[in-house]
Amino acid sequence: MSKGNGDILLRVEELKKWFPVKKLVFTVGHVRAVDGVTFNIRRGETLGIVGESGCGKTTLGRLVLKLLKPDSGKIMFDGIDVNTLNGKRLLEFRRRAQIVFQDPYSSLNPRMTVLEILKEPIETHKMNVGSIEDYVVDLLERVGLRRDHLYRYPHEFSGGQRQRIAIARALSLKPEFMVLDEPTSALDVSVQAQILNMLKKFQEEERLTYMFITHDLGVVKYMSHRIAVMYLGKIVELGPADELFEEPLHPYTKALLSSIPIPDPIITRKRERIILRGEPPSPINLPKGCRFHPRCPYAMEVCKKEEPALERISGEHFAACWLVSGK
Amino acid sequence: MADNTLLNVEELKVYFYTYAGVVKAVDGVSFDVRRGEVFSIVGETGSGKSVTSRALTRLIPSPGRIVGGRILFEGKNLLEMPEEELRKIRGKDIAYIFQDPSSSLDPLFTSGYQIAETMTVHATADWKNAWKRVIEILKDVAMPDPHKRAKSYPHELSGGMKQRVVIGISVSNKPKLIIADEPTTALDVSVQAQILKLLLDLRKKYDTTVMLITHNLGVVAEVSDRVLVMYAGRVAEIADVYSLFGEPLHPYTIGLLKAVPNPLKRIERIEPIPGSVPDMINVPSGCRFHPRCPKAMDICKREQPPLVQIRGGRSVACWLYAEKNS
Numbered sequence: 001m002s003k004g005n006g007d008i009l010l011r012v013e014e015l016k017k018w019f020p021v022k023k024l025v026f027t028v029g030h031v032r033a034v035d036g037v038t039f040n041i042r043r044g045e046t047l048g049i050v051g052e053s054g055c056g057k058t059t060l061g062r063l064v065l066k067l068l069k070p071d072s073g074k075i076m077f078d079g080i081d082v083n084t085l086n087g088k089r090l091l092e093f094r095r096r097a098q099i100v101f102q103d104p105y106s107s108l109n110p111r112m113t114v115l116e117i118l119k120e121p122i123e124t125h126k127m128n129v130g131s132i133e134d135y136v137v138d139l140l141e142r143v144g145l146r147r148d149h150l151y152r153y154p155h156e157f158s159g160g161q162r163q164r165i166a167i168a169r170a171l172s173l174k175p176e177f178m179v180l181d182e183p184t185s186a187l188d189v190s191v192q193a194q195i196l197n198m199l200k201k202f203q204e205e206e207r208l209t210y211m212f213i214t215h216d217l218g219v220v221k222y223m224s225h226r227i228a229v230m231y232l233g234k235i236v237e238l239g240p241a242d243e244l245f246e247e248p249l250h251p252y253t254k255a256l257l258s259s260i261p262i263p264d265p266i267i268t269r270k271r272e273r274i275i276l277r278g279e280p281p282s283p284i285n286l287p288k289g290c291r292f293h294p295r296c297p298y299a300m301e302v303c304k305k306e307e308p309a310l311e312r313i314s315g316e317h318f319a320a321c322w323l324v325s326g327k
Numbered sequence: 328m329a330d331n332t333l334l335n336v337e338e339l340k341v342y343f344y345t346y347a348g349v350v351k352a353v354d355g356v357s358f359d360v361r362r363g364e365v366f367s368i369v370g371e372t373g374s375g376k377s378v379t380s381r382a383l384t385r386l387i388p389s390p391g392r393i394v395g396g397r398i399l400f401e402g403k404n405l406l407e408m409p410e411e412e413l414r415k416i417r418g419k420d421i422a423y424i425f426q427d428p429s430s431s432l433d434p435l436f437t438s439g440y441q442i443a444e445t446m447t448v449h450a451t452a453d454w455k456n457a458w459k460r461v462i463e464i465l466k467d468v469a470m471p472d473p474h475k476r477a478k479s480y481p482h483e484l485s486g487g488m489k490q491r492v493v494i495g496i497s498v499s500n501k502p503k504l505i506i507a508d509e510p511t512t513a514l515d516v517s518v519q520a521q522i523l524k525l526l527l528d529l530r531k532k533y534d535t536t537v538m539l540i541t542h543n544l545g546v547v548a549e550v551s552d553r554v555l556v557m558y559a560g561r562v563a564e565i566a567d568v569y570s571l572f573g574e575p576l577h578p579y580t581i582g583l584l585k586a587v588p589n590p591l592k593r594i595e596r597i598e599p600i601p602g603s604v605p606d607m608i609n610v611p612s613g614c615r616f617h618p619r620c621p622k623a624m625d626i627c628k629r630e631q632p633p634l635v636q637i638r639g640g641r642s643v644a645c646w647l648y649a650e651k652n653s
Contacts, residue, residue, distance in 0.1 A: 261545030
């Protein structure tokens with residue numbers, strides 16, 4: 001199901017972001033939110049990033065858009081080094097790469113009308129769109145809203161409608177790349193399906209490239225061509241969506257897949273279960289060796305000592321685990 | 328059948344009198360909960376599932392009011408009971424587990440104290456015996472290192488451990504009914520699986536009944552015996568879990584099941600339900616689902632469908648099925 005022809009839009013290499021933990025004025029440790037992450041996204045593709053809370057998936061999304069400054073590592077967007085961008089060229093990058101946030105209640109300014117919200121990016125970027133109002137109405141209609149919504153304020157809309165406005169705002173600048181950070185997790189299932197299908201439609205129409213961040217495995221499978229599974233700041237497995245779900249390699253992915261409740265009572269009660277012990281450790285005091293080893297049902301001696309690297313196992317399927325890479 | 332019924336709710340109505348108008352959050356809901364089962368109420372935001380669960384022990388804050396109905400718990404009507412008497416049932420015979428364990432626990436007391444307190448308040452144990460029971464209970468809820476954790480304050484515990492303490496409090500008095508309102512929503516998937524398994528284990532061990540309130544159809548499929556689907560303050564349908572997922576009857580249930588992406592199946596396209604949940608002050612006339620229903624008929628716009636019993640102990644509130652039976 002993989003799309004694109006090797007035309008890579010975004011390349012991320014060894015990206016790191018550590019947040020200092022301070023006591024008074026002293027730094028007593030670091031939260032290793034993103035700790036050496038490498039991947040790329042092809043043009044027209046959706047890369048799903050999935051993981052539990054605190055695994056660094058949101059930080060990764062912000063780093064890629066230069067909303068946060070990385071401590072080290074490289075981000076290449078269409079051949080341009082994002083870290084060195086400034087001035088006019090940064091502005092151009094900001095137009096080409098957009099974001100939709102999780103919570104449409106805090107991502108829209110409550111004092112601005114829909115027209116003002118959608119007009120602002122167009123004016124900031126001095127886009128040549130002819131009549132701004134016609135352009136905005138057109139945008140609204142594309143996301144399933146109407147002209148008479150133009151002069152309303154965000155509080156007059158439901159959660160699903162607000163998320164539509166946020167998507168219209170992101171689309172207004174004709175971007176090539178969008179980071180979708182849990183865009184439907186604040187919405188009800190019936191509305192979630194509307195938004196997901198709409199995002200898919202826009203991707204097909206405009207060959208948009210998505211980085212889709214979520215903790216919902218059903219949603220990530222439905223949306224993505226390839227999926228990266230994160231655990232405590234690292235990618236532990238990366239592969240084509242169907243392959244990753246049918247033949248997961250990493251014990252963490254296996255455990256995640258076997259522990260999510262499936263909306264089918266026959267399947268969900270019959271399947272084999274790997275219930276993980278404990279909870280993810282604090283990203284301040286990471287375990288030595290493989291970060292997953294204290295919870296891993298297959299942990300070996302080597303896992304306690306050395307950290308496994310993300311290696312190609314077959315075709316496009318990568319995993320960071322001593323069990324599959326062999327040592 | 329009658330002995331088997333632990334809880335019987337009839338025509339429950341809970342209205343909230345706000346400045347904007349009357350919100351009919353729960354508007355004529357009837358169901359039975361049988362002893363020993365896991366009975367789930369599933370619905371989207373604003374469906375009234377949480378309000379229903381709280382109304383069972385009259386935990387409805389102003390401006391809300393229970394305006395009608397009957398709640399029979401072991402034959403006694405909880406709605407007519409004096410508050411004093413109800414307090415003896417709440418936390419003892421009927422225990423609650425809420426979504427956010429951080430706000431269910433008092434930050435100033437240790438987890439052990441809070442479990443022991445529940446037992447002493449209801450006089451099921453004196454302080455000395457309660458303290459002894461605390462360790463047993465913490466072992467029952469699979470708390471790692473129970474002796475140490477009994478002395479921990481809530482902020483020293485992780486989200487999963489806090490929820491274990493809350494579950495410990497709820498089972499401490501050996502309740503007949505545990506009402507769990509979105510008990511795993513605030514937790515990560517890997518921890519969610521642990522907590523669900525724990526609830527099922529405890530139901531057997533303590534010989535109790537569980538009423539689960541959730542919006543997650545996966546969780547419903549996983550643990551329920553019978554399921555009530557709620558929409559806009561009313562019952563859409565009630566069925567055993569296998570029939571509900573295998574052959575959903577109400578168009579809302581059918582739509583809901585088609586809208587959730589199943590991670591274990593290859594799906595080309597999920598089908599959304601058009602529109603959104605209604606504004607609860609101006610609810611649609613007739614069947615509340617009719618503006619979003621693909622099968623809506625004329626009668627659906629005019630008259631509210633009754634909840635009718637059909638084969639296999641199922642009931643459904645939809646004119647598609649009501650006609651055939653009348």
